[in-house]
Amino acid sequence: MPFSDSSTSRSREAGAMRTRSPLTLTWLAALWIGVLGNWPLWQRMWGMPDYASPSGRLFVVVFAGIVILVLAACFSLLAWRVAVKPLLTLMLLLTAPLAYFIGSYGVVIDSAMITNALQTDVRETRDLLGWSLAAHVAVIALLPLVWLWRQRLTDLRWYKRLGWNLASVALALALGVGLAATRTAELASTLRNHKVLTKMVSPVNAIWASAGLVVQKQKKPKGPPEIVAADATLTPRPAGARPPLVLLVVGETARSENFQLNGYGRPTNPELSGKPVLSYREVASCGTSTAASLPCMFSQLGREAYVDHPGNQETLLDVLQRAGLAVLWLDNQSGCKGICDRVPNAQAINPARADHPLPAGLCRPDGECLDEAMLHDLDARIAALDPQRVARGVVLVLHQMGSHGPAYYLRTPDDRKPFQPECRSNALQQCPLEQVRNAYDNTIAYTDHVLAKAIDWLGTQQQRFDPSLLYVSDHGESLGENNLFLHGMPYALAPRQQKHVPLVLWLPAQTRQSQRLDDACLTQRRDTPMSHDGLYHTVLSLSGVQTSVYRKDWDWVGACRRGG
CATH class of the missing domain: 3.40.720.10 (Alkaline Phosphatase, subunit A)
Structure with a gap:
């Protein structure tokens, strides 16, 4: 991994469990979620005629690298000793069902879909449950979580941790921009002509859509509903009608x-x-x-x-x-x-x-x-x-x-x-x-x-x-x-x-x-x-x-x- 402060464990007794930097966990999580947690995205792109040529296949790999680096940049902001495990747990548990529903039903995640999920009742939720969903959660989330929570983490003073985290963000973004620069035309075409693909990048899609929903809710006027058709009356009916x-x-x-x-x-x-x-x-x-x-x-x-x-x-x-x-x-x-x-x-x-x-x-x-x-x-x-x-x-x-x-x-x-x-x-x-x-x-x-x-x-x-x-x-x-x-x-x-x-x-x-x-x-x-x-x-x-x-x-x- 690009960053590691595990040298603080060298003085520990022989045989003690190795300690890891929170940044190591975030980069590993970005790799795991980027590749396995987004398998529906890679499957969709791999099957599209636009990417059937050798050059197209290479672009899919480049696009995957960009997604991994974006996730690494985002996750690096979470790389604090106390917070990193709970927050990565949340990311994994969010990604696993997203992968199932996107891969199984071809849905995309936007604000409307988040609204649907929030308004789903018990009966509708029950219809969506099954062994396939459980298998996705087990493989994509539970297996890495078992490993994640067994890891011991290094500890640094807050200003040093902040410095390492910001450096990690900068490195991830720089590498991402560098990759994007190698295929600028294909990337622009994809973002313009296949916007649905951007709504398949998990868990960024759900987080972004939820934020958009919060913004929409804040814009909604408060108080009683605006009166519409205040002049509404019934058309007079003839006697006996x-x-x-x-x-x-x-x-x-x-x-x-x-x-x-x-x-x-x-x-x-x-x-x-x-x-x-x-x-x-x-x-x-x-x-x-x-x-x-x-x-x-x-x-x-x-x-x-x-x-x-x-x-x-x-x-x-x-x-x-x-x-x-x-x-x-x-x-x-x-x-x-x-x-x-x-x-x-x-x-x-x-x-x-x-x-x-x-x-x-x-x-x-x-x-x-x-x-x-x-x-x-x-x-x-x-x-x-x-x-x-x-x-x-x-x-x-x-x-x-x-x-x-x-x-x-x-x-x-x-x-x-x-x-x-x-x-x-x-x-x-x-x-x-x-x-x-x-x-x-x-x-x-x-x-x-x-x-x-x-x-x-x-x-x-x-x-x-x-x-x-x-x-x-x-x-x-x-x-x-x-x-x-x-x-x-x-x-x-x-x-x-x-x-x-x-x-x-x-x-x-x-x-x-x-x-x-x-x-x-x-x-x-x-x-x-x-x-x-x-x-x-x-x-x-x-x-x-x-x-x-x-x-x-x-x-x-x-x-x-x-x-x-």
């Missing part, structure tokens, strides 16, 4: 190209295919993760403006409630990300609740419930809302577990798995891709069943309400294309599968009539480009809310409304 009942189903991880309704070659929508639904084929999501998409979907800003907005505004649900409607959010996932905080909301995952006991078979012993649980006893849930608000109209939001991976097989009941054999593991990379697709398509077919049951229930409400159903997924999913699994890629780099989402509308004749919607127009718009930007404004129009923030050009059905 029925109030609206809007059922908004927010899907999870469903991708448009796996919907039979959109031309997919497998029967993933057998029940909806027999119902008068409208399926729109060209719909773009706000983001590639729930944490990014969900708040954006319920904002009036639209994706482009929302990305740069500091946040803390009222959501669509606040506006609906201010206008006088009854609003209810039912959740079968990891929560509403703050969207439903100020309106009535409930979880559908507790089968022991006395007020809404669930039928047997809808929930597993661990507490996770199938999406059908949210449809149970909806009449009673509406009856529990403010009756004066219910008389004006109701908006119900169901937040699905849907196709949440990687344990797709857990999202469907045993009697609703038409595609076999399915992958019954959360280690998707270890299953044949056909089995991964079978397990995923089973979740789409089950969502089809849940939506069909929801439509059947809405049909029973037509004497009292003008019902409508909107289904749209929050984002899509990768199923092994280009060696990517799951979702969460940066939006600009994400494949189409993670951003292209299904949108299904059910508008019965009486609702189309009361809303003055033209049937032919609605059908003709099946291939019109749309996006999550329209959700806010479509729900406003279907629920009869007037406000100055409404945009007809973003309303999914606004162009088909006769007479204005």
